[in-house]
Amino acid sequence: MTDDLRELSGRVSIVGVGDTDYSADWRASRANDPEWTGRDSNGLALLAFERALKDGGLTRKDIDGLAFAVGPTPTETMVDVLGIKPAYVEKGWLYSMMRNAVHAIDEGKANTVALVYGYAQKSMGVEYGGTDIQQGTLSYYYYHPWGWSSQAAHWAMTFQYYSKKYGYTEKDLAAVPVQIRKHAMLNENAVMRTPLTVDDYLASRYIVRPLHVFDLCLVNDGGVCLILRKTNQSRDMPHAPVKIAGWGEYHGRKDKWQNMVEQSLQPYLKISGGQAFSMAAMTHRDIQHLQPYDHGSFIVPLQIEGFGFAKPGEGLAFCQDGRIGLGGELPVNTSGGMLSESYMQGWNQMAEAVRQLRHEAGARQVEGIETSMFCFCSSTGADTFIYQRG
């Protein structure tokens, strides 16, 4: 941890948040309505952006920075779609873009940066496994000759190893999607709001055994926008600013199986989380709300362990009996995460952290919280952020 990063802690805040109608779009896409022609990524990005502007009491003229991840859309098109003329632009991956935007704002390259995401993955028919995948992360396509592919299979291998090592069953894992579904039921914009019980889970089909359909995230359309500016210029805005207090990043090399299966991602998470804690001058005891990446249910307990909330092998025990629920010791994915709210590659989870820290989450609000932690955790690394009510 450099002193520079320590000084950046809290200097920039999230002042606007917007997202799209995940639930309504999902229902429309499944209603066999001939009028429904699907969404497109640019349109979703625009809707989220306009809502974030309104939320922050801002106009397009206030936005002089743009960082976006909207499919293959080039910068010229994106600025046209959004109707802005930013001086600072980055097209890329959310987690490095958020860090970079904080630096850019601090260095005066931009005053107010919109981070924009839009992905019409459902309308586009995106798949996360199978022979069509021929590029990207090596493990997604290299093992085709052995019939092994998909995001699901990564977590199936990881959970199988962990469950045998520490003596867990599928029923123990059920606690994670069941709890997160309970949260989604309190969120009107969540895609999946049907009650889910442990029995429903156990009776459901396997995708990649031992994982059931409820262990895997949705594929749906949506967009999210977060607007950032200096905390000391965020005081007279409609909402309490949400400070970006710390971050950490770690991406593994060497053997994926060793990192992911044998070590349960713990090295990634400990390093990434440790950096974030250090930058924020906090420990896990200061964290009141956790938004762990949940494109697979099983990485939730792994993140709980990795950040020190539970001892190695005890992360899944920690997920039992409502301890990760509202009113529990560490409420997790309170809007329904990506398992039940919306699969926005973590962006919706950041939006929820903002709403919780503003104390605007309504029926699912965790009372009086001041801190929240988000992690983008994958089979190759972890990007962690700590947010604090300003």
Added chain:
Amino acid sequence: MAEKRPNRVLGPYHDDFWAYCREGELRLQKCGACGYISWPATDACFDCGARGDFSWEKFSGKGKIISWCTFEREYYRGVLPVPWDTILVKLNEGPIFLSNPKGFAYKDIEADMPVKLAFIDCEDNAGQFKLPVFERA
């Protein structure tokens, strides 16, 4: 009769791996700079990043199953049936190798079950090849 399989990744280094398989050998790349064994085949060491400095280390093919999973959803419709079993084998020499069980199935597998290497005749769009799989030791 060769089993139809989804396509391999081919090209420099990958072709070497499959050529050794054709000879009935499981060989993986050992870095000349740091000694690390990289798998899947690569042009740069997964540990130190050194490029192009490899020897192909021969493996005994003995190991144990550390994890396993079975595809119930058809990701390879029309090519592979479901349920489709896959195993993760920790080779005695250390590296971890994803493969398929030969002569046993999901219900037979236990953690740390010893296995040994076998090759089966397969084919993909690029032609016939020998695929490394594992049977009970």
